[in-house]
Amino acid sequence: MTYPYTGRDLFLQPKSYAYAVCDRDNYLNDWKVSRKGAKNALVKQASAEYEIKVQPEANLPQGAITLASILRQSLKHEILLDPIVVKFEVFGRLFAWYQDNGRHHPDSPIADLQTYILFAERLCEIAENSASLKHLSTLLKVCDSLASQAAQQFRPEDANRLADVLDREHDLVDGISISE
DSSP, rough: OOOOOOOOOOTSOOOOSSSOOOSOOOHHHHHHHHHHHHHHHHHHHTTTTOOOOOOOOOOOOTTTTEHHHHHHSSOOGGGTHHHHHHHHHHHHSSSEETTTTBBTTOOOOOOOOOHHHHHHHHHHHHHHHHOOHHHHHHHHHHHHHHHHGGGGGGGHHHHHHHHHHHHHHHHHHHHHHHOO
């Protein structure tokens, strides 16, 4: 059996689950094989020639805040990331723009891959610094979504960043297995 959470594009069809069904014998091994395959493809993409496709920058609507700008701020405490974690856990995706009240802007597109990688990096920081299983759980789901994308969709520098996130995710999961 293969790892069940990366077999389709999870940005187009988000997977709705609170807990992964991981009670079968080879689940962890299947997860590792899946992540290793994704990482190998990303490493290859990181060294590939890439034609930069510049997306036109959409005009930010009045009252909208970009998710990327929120994620780039120094997160001194994990509580600052919690509303974004909840949004991802509930909807299985994030939007590029949010309003002051925390709701996504009605004109907002889905967040781009670079923003998802930044979100994953922040989740890694929190899980590494505070051993938060909640943030690790969300990290696993975000990485499922990112690993469900073809490596060719990532710019080389983003493929490299995501490969690093997958290494960090692996170390965090190994840390749980070792401590049990």
